[in-house]
Amino acid sequence: MKQTISKDLFLHAAVCPTLGWRLRADLPGDRATSAPVTPGEQFWMEQGAEIGRMARGLFPSGVLVSSRNVADAAAQTQQYMQSGGPHVLFEAAFVVDEYAAKADVLIRQGDTWRLIEVKSSVNPRPELVDDLAYTLLVLSKAGLTISSASLLLVSKDYRFGMEDAKLFVEHDCTKEAQARAGEFQAFWDSVRSATRATSMPAPALIPACKGCVIFSDCLGKGIDHHILEIPRLGAKKVDELKGLGVYRIEQIPQTFDLTPIQARVRQAVITGQPWVGPDLKQRLRGIVWPAHYLDFETMSTALPLYPGTAPYTQIPVQYSIDRCTAVGEIVSHAEYIGNPMHDNRRDLAQRLIHDLQGRGSIVAYSTFEKTTINGLAALFPDLAGELSALTQRIFDLEAVLRESYYHPAFHGKTSVKSTLPALLPGMSYATLNIKDGGSASATFAYMAQGRYTSQQIESLKKDLLAYCGQDTLAMVKLHQRLVAA
Ligand code: SF4
Incomplete structure (x- = not known):
């Protein structure tokens, strides 16, 4: 069998034929970059697989089409689909005109079939409906009559410890998926032609270029x-x-x-x-000393890890505080990281109140710290007064930078990861063992899942503290740099 066109490839190529051609021609599979998978990405892949496995548990009579090879899986599916075959199939595979699709759950209903796609999201976002629509289109072209098409998503009402069945909620998306499948039909021939073309379709600037994974090697080159x-x-x-x-x-x-x-x-x-706003200095003078540069790291998982928590609850698990009496002059450092085996939010909130006591601005980068403290205040009414008082002292350094300063090397972004290399090229996250927030969150979640020995946990906690500490140090240095602008 020729190399097939997968769902991801079709959906990319339908938006941009050039991207479809590049993904097909340059890159094995559908992975759009050759960058190594980060711990954060790895965690989400594993969690998606775990949710898929749990969803299959809702259909005890289901039979898994186990072959990894698409052609073999499609042949195995045909056998199972014969009269008298299993009532429920998992990962049933189909190939039509080179297009391959796998149905997470396919349920026999007389002569028709009920299609269910399992996703680890809580909302039926348009891109999830697109996934479903592609599968619906391929299955329909394979001759199946699909009676309904739905997304089996994670329920917001699920809480840690509940039975698996309560984790899921089914959203009937039959009409939306049929409508999108009708639109995708228009790309059936063109995507195949584009992806198989011997020369690359000419790129054209479209809205999708902005987030395109190969932009710097295509129109941005x-x-x-x-x-x-x-x-x-x-x-x-x-x-x-x-x-x-x-x-x-x-x-x-x-x-x-x-x-x-x-x-x-x-x-x-x-x-x-750099463009320096006339009000930059005055805005920075709004910081009250001593200033406390604060950064949180949080953990958010589809499968809750602590009693009482729901899917995707943002759980603050650590923080770093650099206290300065003047610009760039750190006089003390405080940090916190919880025991991953417990929900430490109350302990964290109490320690935070203690570490930020007194007066002076709390310098944060974005509104995230304020939102996190407000979340703690809502959770612990007896601490709400003290926590709300902290939010009154927050000074958002990113807002100042966004509105009153621009460096051409920001390339249109104001995240620390964009501004730091522009303003302080010698300071980077490259030498740290944990280099990004997603990986920090995943590392804590892995610890909470009991994946590591106590010795490994102690070492990883140091890595996490180093990462969070780098965020606050970056704020101190960025502030210093802006004052000198
Ligand atoms: S940069 Fe734009 S034209 Fe080039 S592959 Fe990406 S989406 Fe297509």
Whole structure:
């Protein structure tokens, strides 16, 4: 059998034939980059697989199509589908005109079939309906009559310790999936042609380019500052610039209508110098000393890990605080990391109140810290007064940076991971064992699942504290850098 076209490949290629061709031609499987899988990504893949396994438990009579090879799985499926075969099939595989699809759960209903796709999300987002619609389309073309198509999602009402059946809630998406399958039909021939073409379909700038995994190797190649870097540049404006043949920020005509924030990005790129807002210094003077630079790390899992918690509850598990009496002068450091085997939120909240007692601003980067403290206040009414008082002291450094400063090397972003290399190139996360928030969250979750020995846990806790500590140190240094701007 020729190499088949998978669901992910079809969905990518339907949006952009160039991307479809590149994924098919350059990359085995559907993985869009050759970057190694991070612990965070690994955790979510494992959790998705676990939810799939638990969903199968809802259908005790189900039979798994076990072959990993698509052709073998499709042949095995045909055998099972014959009259008298199993009532419920898991991972039933179909190949039609090179398109391959696997149905998570397929239930026989007389001469028709009920299609169920299992997802680890709580909301039936459009992209999940698209997944379902693709499978529906392939199964229909294989000759099956699909009586209903639904998403089996994680229930918000599930709580740790409940029986597995309560983890799931079924959303009937038959009408939406049929409508999308009808739209996908229009791509049936073109996607196959594009992905099999001997030469790459010419790329064209579309909204999807902005988040495209190969943008820097496609339309972004050789362009330091693409127009897509400009914040909130709507599709209409992108089209207008495209019409003018303008793809580089520095080529945008001065007469072109941009918002003040967009115009400052253009100015910074053209001059090669940071744009410094006239109010930057005054805004930074709003910080009351001593300042406490605060950063939380949280854990959020589809399968709750502590009593009383629901799927995707954001559980703060650690924090770092750098206390400064003047810009850049750290006089003390406080940190907390919970015992992963317990829900430590109350202990964390009490320690936080203690570590932030007194006066002075609490400097955070984004609104996340405020939201997290508000969540703790809602959870522990007896601590709510003290926790709410903390939120009154929060100073959002990212907001100042977003509104009153722009460096061309930000490339349109203001996250620490974007601003730090631009303003402090010598300071990076590359040498740390944990390098990103998703991996920090996954590491704590793995510990909570009991995957590690106590010795390993002690070592990992140090890695987590180092990561969180780097976030607060980065804030101290960014603040210092902005003061000097
Ligand atoms: S950058 Fe745009 S044109 Fe190129 S592959 Fe991605 S989506 Fe397609």
